[in-house]
Amino acid sequence: MSELRYDPMRKSWVIIATERGMRPSNQQKPEQSRPPVSKSSCPFCPGNEDRTPPEIFAVREPGSKPNGPGWTIRVIPNKFPALTIESPRERYGKGIYDVVSGFGAHEVIVETPSDQEQMPDFTVAHLRDVFSVYKNRLADLKRDQRFRYIMIFKNYGSEAGASLCHSHSQIIAIPVTPSLVAVELASVRDYFHLKERCMMCDIIHQEREEGERIVIEDEHFVVFAPFGSSFPFELRIAPKRHSHDFSVIDEEHLYHFSTVVKDVLVRLRKVLNDPPYNFILHTAPPAATRVGKPDYWSSIGEDYHWYLELIPRMTMIAGFEWGTGFQINPTSPEDAARFLRETEI
Amino acid sequence: MSELRYDPMRKSWVIIATERGMRPSNQQKPEQSRPPVSKSSCPFCPGNEDRTPPEIFAVREPGSKPNGPGWTIRVIPNKFPALTIESPRERYGKGIYDVVSGFGAHEVIVETPSDQEQMPDFTVAHLRDVFSVYKNRLADLKRDQRFRYIMIFKNYGSEAGASLCHSHSQIIAIPVTPSLVAVELASVRDYFHLKERCMMCDIIHQEREEGERIVIEDEHFVVFAPFGSSFPFELRIAPKRHSHDFSVIDEEHLYHFSTVVKDVLVRLRKVLNDPPYNFILHTAPPAATRVGKPDYWSSIGEDYHWYLELIPRMTMIAGFEWGTGFQINPTSPEDAARFLRETEI
Numbered sequence: 001m002s003e004l005r006y007d008p009m010r011k012s013w014v015i016i017a018t019e020r021g022m023r024p025s026n027q028q029k030p031e032q033s034r035p036p037v038s039k040s041s042c043p044f045c046p047g048n049e050d051r052t053p054p055e056i057f058a059v060r061e062p063g064s065k066p067n068g069p070g071w072t073i074r075v076i077p078n079k080f081p082a083l084t085i086e087s088p089r090e091r092y093g094k095g096i097y098d099v100v101s102g103f104g105a106h107e108v109i110v111e112t113p114s115d116q117e118q119m120p121d122f123t124v125a126h127l128r129d130v131f132s133v134y135k136n137r138l139a140d141l142k143r144d145q146r147f148r149y150i151m152i153f154k155n156y157g158s159e160a161g162a163s164l165c166h167s168h169s170q171i172i173a174i175p176v177t178p179s180l181v182a183v184e185l186a187s188v189r190d191y192f193h194l195k196e197r198c199m200m201c202d203i204i205h206q207e208r209e210e211g212e213r214i215v216i217e218d219e220h221f222v223v224f225a226p227f228g229s230s231f232p233f234e235l236r237i238a239p240k241r242h243s244h245d246f247s248v249i250d251e252e253h254l255y256h257f258s259t260v261v262k263d264v265l266v267r268l269r270k271v272l273n274d275p276p277y278n279f280i281l282h283t284a285p286p287a288a289t290r291v292g293k294p295d296y297w298s299s300i301g302e303d304y305h306w307y308l309e310l311i312p313r314m315t316m317i318a319g320f321e322w323g324t325g326f327q328i329n330p331t332s333p334e335d336a337a338r339f340l341r342e343t344e345i
Numbered sequence: 346m347s348e349l350r351y352d353p354m355r356k357s358w359v360i361i362a363t364e365r366g367m368r369p370s371n372q373q374k375p376e377q378s379r380p381p382v383s384k385s386s387c388p389f390c391p392g393n394e395d396r397t398p399p400e401i402f403a404v405r406e407p408g409s410k411p412n413g414p415g416w417t418i419r420v421i422p423n424k425f426p427a428l429t430i431e432s433p434r435e436r437y438g439k440g441i442y443d444v445v446s447g448f449g450a451h452e453v454i455v456e457t458p459s460d461q462e463q464m465p466d467f468t469v470a471h472l473r474d475v476f477s478v479y480k481n482r483l484a485d486l487k488r489d490q491r492f493r494y495i496m497i498f499k500n501y502g503s504e505a506g507a508s509l510c511h512s513h514s515q516i517i518a519i520p521v522t523p524s525l526v527a528v529e530l531a532s533v534r535d536y537f538h539l540k541e542r543c544m545m546c547d548i549i550h551q552e553r554e555e556g557e558r559i560v561i562e563d564e565h566f567v568v569f570a571p572f573g574s575s576f577p578f579e580l581r582i583a584p585k586r587h588s589h590d591f592s593v594i595d596e597e598h599l600y601h602f603s604t605v606v607k608d609v610l611v612r613l614r615k616v617l618n619d620p621p622y623n624f625i626l627h628t629a630p631p632a633a634t635r636v637g638k639p640d641y642w643s644s645i646g647e648d649y650h651w652y653l654e655l656i657p658r659m660t661m662i663a664g665f666e667w668g669t670g671f672q673i674n675p676t677s678p679e680d681a682a683r684f685l686r687e688t689e690i
Contacts, residue, residue: 010525
């Protein structure tokens with residue numbers, strides 16, 4: 001069974017997931033670790049539904065049966081979960097250390113039946129359906145008050161950590177607040193207390209005034225390269241109107257979000273020649289965190305602003321970066337935004 | 346000129362180093378980016394001293410001239426520095442954001458004239474000489490009160506960020522306190538205030554009592570896999586006797602440190618089949634930080650304990666890890682320590 005452990009010096013949690021077992025004999029260097037998967041054996045292709053655990057949810061043709069073909073989007077439990085819903089939820093100390101049992105949920109969203117299409121190839125309507133599934137899974141998992149945080153993310157390309165090339169994203173629901181999330185919640189809370197304004201609203205205001213880091217903008221969304229970008233071509237996509245929770249996004253915003261995400265993925269693919277990337281949906285923690293943890297969350301949504309973080313994986317992470325949390329970025333966000341903005345698509 | 350920028354939401358700094366220039370046309374995926382370097386063109390090989398900036402320091406045969414052959418260890422400025430000593434030291438605000446000019450030092454320590462030997466091949470006496478150079482460079486750079494932090498680190502293998510295979514390490518001196526360092530300083534300070542004990546001394550005490558995460562131990566040093574290891578086979582090497590500052594290490598400790606570092610590198614090479622790795626020397630910030638920043642540093646060395654962090658690079662960093670600062674580690678530190686401990690060398 002996996003467990004969460006706390007590093008008291010770094011103030012961060014780690015999941016020790018030994019079921020995913022790495023013994024020295026199967027330790028591999030990163031570049032050796034991704035054998036190609038043939039279509040007949042891809043567990044995400046239609047016809048191979050029996051190679052995954054039973055589905056949690058699917059968008060299906062009328063009359064098609066669960067766990068068979070006929071779906072356009074399919075949500076399944078991760079076959080190699082880092083955390084499991086069956087684990088007891090235990091917290092205890094061990095001398096100076098802290099442990100939480102590996103309770104949680106870890107799901108995979110298979111975004112399309114096709115193994116030829118990647119996210120920028122999707123129609124806006126299909127992408128909206130995928131994001132609608134994100135919304136619904138978030139809303140469903142939020143009902144379980146034991147989760148402290150729910151995160152949706154996507155790894156595209158083996159260099160970004162994808163183990164299968166069939167287009168998919170993941171949801172993980174965890175019983176602790178991750179360290180970066182805790183820092184972010186505290187930052188925006190302190191800012192709100194000082195200024196009675198949302199920090200992201202202020203950032204969006206300044207970015208729109210200065211303009212040089214904006215990639216695209218429509219009626220409801222803005223895409224910009226953050227002033228303190230850690231990585232080349234790092235982007236944030238945020239709603240212009242304050243909203244803390246992706247799980248309550250309305251249909252109009254969902255459509256516009258899909259439009260700008262498709263636009264920006266097409267630009268990145270063109271400018272960076274189909275880069276590996278990660279994206280992470282940053283949205284407010286479930287209510288349990290807010291009620292039980294007033295130190296993290298005191299203004300119930302006025303201070304937090306949801307956004308999608310998009311990181312092309314173009315640089316190495318070396319000793320300096322690990323030792324300090326301090327990235328060296330060789331491309332200024334102003335240059336990155338200009339290249340993306342000026343690309344014709 | 347490079348500059349340091351602050352992300353107010355993540356509370357972390359980044360160096361925007363555009364001299365290292367990445368335009369879309371020379372953006373490369375990680376695995377494509379490391380062409381092999383032939384001996385004749387390796388700037389770290391004897392005879393090619395003119396391919397580097399003039400040396401800062403060298404351990405040399407009597408009578409040999411600077412910037413020519415005859416050295417056994419050579420310290421040079423990084424030819425592609427992330428920060429430069431010539432930059433003015435400016436700090437200013439830009440709306441909601443903060444900027445510090447790219448003032449700093451970035452040096453390379455060429456650890457051996459041989460391009461055949463890597464660190465685990467060095468004799469203990471030569472390794473002690475390398476660590477003695479670390480000590481001396483730290484002591485020298487500490488005299489510049491403008492530096493907030495000085496870090497020595499090593500990248501071995503292209504997957505760990507090394508651009509040349511000739512054995513070398515790096516020193517970087519920076520005008521701000523990196524976010525992970527700030528967290529660590531605050532953690533050990535708060536712990537000391539509460540308990541009047543050093544957190545690392547307490548960790549070492551608990552580790553030695555429990556034993557299962559200890560790899561090796563001698564009279565003066567202990568090597569252990571941290572309870573909250575973020576990565577498989579992550580290790581920390583710390584002096585048993587409290588000491589906050591590597592730059593004042595005595596000869597006896599330097600010798601023992603070299604012995605245990607060589608031992609553990611040989612074990613890692615055997616057990617993990619010559620893995621890429623990073624190591625980072627965590628030592629107390631220069632006095633300037635302590636005097637000027639009582640919030641980070643109030644007990645002048647009683648609370649901080651220096652250590653070497655060693656991370657084999659065996660796993661991918663994917664979206665989940667970036668989005669949360671939350672690693673999933675498939676090897677328990679207890680297993681890692683046992684494999685390393687039981688290996689015959």
